[in-house]
Amino acid sequence: MNKKLQKDLKKIFKLRNVLILVVLFFASLLWFKYITGIVLILVFAPITFLTVRYSKMVPHISIESNTGMSSFMGYVFGPTVGLFYGLIVGLFSYVSNSFVSLTYLSIPILGGLCAMFMAFLANLGIKFATAFAITIITRTIVAYFWYGLLGADPIERLTHQASQALTNLILYLPLLKMVYDMIAPLV
Numbered sequence: 001m002n003k004k005l006q007k008d009l010k011k012i013f014k015l016r017n018v019l020i021l022v023v024l025f026f027a028s029l030l031w032f033k034y035i036t037g038i039v040l041i042l043v044f045a046p047i048t049f050l051t052v053r054y055s056k057m058v059p060h061i062s063i064e065s066n067t068g069m070s071s072f073m074g075y076v077f078g079p080t081v082g083l084f085y086g087l088i089v090g091l092f093s094y095v096s097n098s099f100v101s102l103t104y105l106s107i108p109i110l111g112g113l114c115a116m117f118m119a120f121l122a123n124l125g126i127k128f129a130t131a132f133a134i135t136i137i138t139r140t141i142v143a144y145f146w147y148g149l150l151g152a153d154p155i156e157r158l159t160h161q162a163s164q165a166l167t168n169l170i171l172y173l174p175l176l177k178m179v180y181d182m183i184a185p186l187v
Contacts, residue, residue, distance in 0.1 A: 062160050064107065082112065086111035086112030
C-alpha cells in the first residue's frame, strides 16, 4: 500500500469515526421500526382519504379503509399508534370529504378502538389474519347496534356494515396480510 492511502485510511478509521459509525448503525437498527411506521402512514393515509371520498359515490356501500389500516397499525406498532392513526387520519378524511355527522364521525373512533383491540389480540399471540377477522366481525356487530342508538335506518345500517365487513375481509385482509408478511421480520 502506498503511504498516501495508508494516511487516508488512518484519518477515516480513527477511533472517534469508527465509534460514530457503530452508534449510527445500531441506532438505525433500533429506529427501523419507527421509520417503517412513518413510511406506512405515508402510504396508508392517502389510501384512507381516497376510499372515504369514493365511498360517497355509491349510496349505502362503504369501502373505507380506515378501520383496516388502523387495525393493522395497532397490531404491528401497538395500541397507541393504531388509536392515533385511526382518530387523526380518519377524522381528517371524513371532515375533509364533508362527512360530518355523528354516525360518520363514529367511524374513526371505532377504527381507533379496533386498533387497540388488535394490539390486545397481538399480545395474546393470535396471528394477524385471525386477529383481523375477529376484530372486523366484532366491529361490525358493535357498529350495527351503535348506529341504531344514533338513529340510523336499519336497512342503511345493514348495508353499510355488511359492505364494510366484506370489503375489509375480502379486499383489505389479503393486502394487509401481504404487507405484514413483508415487514414482520423487520419490525
